[in-house]
Amino acid sequence: MSNVGIVIVSHSPLVAEGTADMVRQMVGDEVPLAWCGGNGHGGLGTNVEAIMGAIDKAWSEAGVAILVDLGGAETNSEMAVEMIGEPRSQKIIVCNAPIVEGAVMAATEASGGASLKEVVATAHELSPS
Amino acid sequence: MLQLSNDSSFDTAGGMETGNLRDMAELNLSRLITTAADTIAAHAEELTALDQAIGDGDHGLNMKRGFEAVRSEAEAFSAKPLPEALKAIGTKLVMTVGGASGPLFGTLFMALGKEISAAPDRANLTGAFGKAIEAVAARGKSQVGQKTMLDVLQPVHDALLQGRAPFEIADIADAAAEATVPMKALRGRASFLGDRSIGHMDAGARSTALLVRTVAKTVGESA
Numbered sequence: 159m160s161n162v163g164i165v166i167v168s169h170s171p172l173v174a175e176g177t178a179d180m181v182r183q184m185v186g187d188e189v190p191l192a193w194c195g196g197n198g199h200g201g202l203g204t205n206v207e208a209i210m211g212a213i214d215k216a217w218s219e220a221g222v223a224i225l226v227d228l229g230g231a232e233t234n235s236e237m238a239v240e241m242i243g244e245p246r247s248q249k250i251i252v253c254n255a256p257i258v259e260g261a262v263m264a265a266t267e268a269s270g271g272a273s274l275k276e277v278v279a280t281a282h283e284l285s286p287s
Numbered sequence: 288m289l290q291l292s293n294d295s296s297f298d299t300a301g302g303m304e305t306g307n308l309r310d311m312a313e314l315n316l317s318r319l320i321t322t323a324a325d326t327i328a329a330h331a332e333e334l335t336a337l338d339q340a341i342g343d344g345d346h347g348l349n350m351k352r353g354f355e356a357v358r359s360e361a362e363a364f365s366a367k368p369l370p371e372a373l374k375a376i377g378t379k380l381v382m383t384v385g386g387a388s389g390p391l392f393g394t395l396f397m398a399l400g401k402e403i404s405a406a407p408d409r410a411n412l413t414g415a416f417g418k419a420i421e422a423v424a425a426r427g428k429s430q431v432g433q434k435t436m437l438d439v440l441q442p443v444h445d446a447l448l449q450g451r452a453p454f455e456i457a458d459i460a461d462a463a464a465e466a467t468v469p470m471k472a473l474r475g476r477a478s479f480l481g482d483r484s485i486g487h488m489d490a491g492a493r494s495t496a497l498l499v500r501t502v503a504k505t506v507g508e509s510a
Contacts (some may be wrong), residue, residue, distance in 0.1 A: 204386075
């Protein structure tokens with residue numbers, strides 16, 4: 159698929175899956191989408207390996223935008239991007255946006271064929287800072 | 288791993304220009320890994336209790352899981368040249384510790400491995416350690432004084448620079464962890480608590496001090 163992919167990373171698998179569900183229902187299947195959540199041991203948290211897997215799953219040559227919830231999700235996502243390494247890491251951006259609204263808005267933008275830069279900018283507009 | 292020889296030439300400031308740390312080859316990395324994993328396991332409940340006070344209460348368990356994973360491959364890691372061993376340990380920690388601690392401790396070891404030479408002298412070790420601290424600060428978007436592991440790492444770096452002996456460095460690390468108690472957390476989950484984070488030791492600072500003491504003790508004994 160040539161549209162930008164969206165990855166949702168939450169501490170809670172329920173939040174991540176629910177957010178992905180909203181994206182699918184509100185935006186459709188035009189956007190590569192993957193989610194992950196939980197620490198991999200049944201508890202809340204995020205996990206670098208799972209994030210790398212989700213990026214693979216949602217991979218698009220147009221790039222991937224990652225939506226995260228709390229701090230550790232951001233730290234782990236940035237680590238995952240670094241471990242994926244160049245050249246792919248150049249096309250992956252961790253967004254500074256609320257996870258649910260950001261995912262839906264970014265996916266909406268992506269479904270119209272927007273560039274990674276445009277998709278990320280749309281998500282960032284939701285951020286108060 | 289980190290050769291902090293207690294050779295008297297290192298005991299005074301300015302001793303860092305001395306030559307290779309001659310016991311590097313004799314340092315048993317496998318034993319150091321085992322000792323570190325033992326230490327973390329022995330303190331897992333304490334670390335969790337610290338984290339329960341102002342964090343999400345999983346630090347002890349997470350660190351234990353990560354160091355047990357490193358322990359299980361101790362022989363393979365210690366067969367590698369030091370830089371490669373440190374990078375591999377860092378990657379293993381990233382993948383197994385979880386939470387925000389995985390990337391932070393993992394980055395510390397990975398960056399150290401990137402900068403250190405196969406047979407480091409104190410100048411190389413100190414320089415590499417400084418770069419590793421910068422990498423941790425960038426990863427956590429944090430800096431010294433925000434009630435994090437950086438508040439232990441930085442004084443340890445300063446002590447290395449001053450040519451302090453291993454046992455002194457271990458004490459400095461403990462004191463630095465203790466000094467996070469009155470600090471207000473500005474990063475991580477604890478920062479959500481604002482002023483209520485004051486009065487508790489940072490769990491990451493404590494685990495860092497534990498690791499520093501383990502390294503210092505192992506190196507001190509083998510030197």
